[in-house]
Amino acid sequence: MSKFEEKTTRSERIYEGKIINLKVDEVLLPNGHSSKRELVEHPGAVALVALTAENKLILVEQYRKALERSIIEIPAGKIEKGEDPAYTAMRELEEETGYTADKLELIQSFSTSPGFADEVIHVYAAIGLKKSESGAVLDEDEFVELMEVTIDEAEDMMKDNRIYDAKTAFAVLWAKQKLLNENSTYPKL
Template sequence: MKIYNGRKFSLEVEKVTLPNGFERELEIIKHRGSAAILPLIGEDEIILIKQYRPVIGKYIFEIPAGSVEDGEDVFTTARRELEEEIGYQAEELDEVLSFYPSPGITNEEMHLFLAKGLRYVGAKPEPYEIIEPVKVKIQDALAMVERRDIVDAKTIIAIYFIARKQT
C-alpha cells in the first residue's frame, strides 16, 4: 500500500514472507537510486563539498551526489550532479562500485563513480543547495575521517576506496 509518493521516493507498506517463512509487514522507502562522484584532481587531490543539510541542521563534508531522475541512467545522473554541484565535467567517468546506504529502510542503490580529467565549466547548484566546493589532499581527507570531520557514509566509502587504490 502506497502511503506517500514524492519527487525522489515513495513510502510503501508491504507484507513480505522471509526466507524462514515468517511473514512481516514492512515500511519501505522506494527510491530510483543515486549516483555519487569522487572527483580526482591529479593523483592525490579530490574535491569535496561543504553542504548544509537541513535534516540534521548542520554543514557536512561530502562528495557530489544526487538522485536518479525519471528516465535517467546513473551515468547521466553522475555527469549532471558533477557539473551542478562543483562545476566540472569529466573526461573519464568510471563506475567503481555500488552499495545500499540503508537497506533496513530503503531499496536505494547508490553507484560510486570516479571522475578524472576534470574541466571547469561553472557550477549550477539548485536554489535549495548551499554548497561550497573544497579541494583536499587524499591524505588530509583520511585524517578528516579519523577526526570525524567527515561523517557522511558515501564520502567515507569513497575516501577509503581511493586511498586503498593508492597503496
C-alpha cells in the same frame, strides 16, 4: 529464490513525495508467520570520486537537515526518472563543482540502507577533470561550498566526523588505496 525470501502478501503506499515514496508491506516469513515492513522507495543516486591533477579530492560541504548539521561529502545527486546513472554523474559533477570529466569509470554500486530502503548509489571515478566554462550551477535550494583536500586531510575529516556518510568514507578509502597502489586495475586519473 532465497531460503530467507519474504513473500509480499499485501502492499500499501502511504506517501508519494518528490524524492521518496513510503510503503508498508505485509510479508510471509520463511517460518510461515507474517510481519510488516516499512519501506522507502528511492530512484537511486550517483556519487563521484574526483581527484585533481595534484591528487586532491574534490568535496562539497552542505547542510543535511536529517542530521541537523553540515557535513562534507563527495559530489552526488539523485537519478532523475529515465536518466542513465553515468549521465546523472556527469551532470552532477558539473552542477555541484564546476568541473567536467573526459570520462567516468564505475567503481562500485551498492545499497545505502537495505534494512528499509531500496536506494542504490553508483560511485564513479571522474577521469580527466577540467574546469567547465559555466562553473557550478546549483539548484535554487542547494547551497554548497567546494573544497579540494588531500587524502590525509580527508582522513582527518573522517576522524572528527566532518565526513560522516558512507559513500564519502568509501570514496576516501578507495582514493587512498588507488594512490598507494601503483599497479591498480583502475585507470590513472
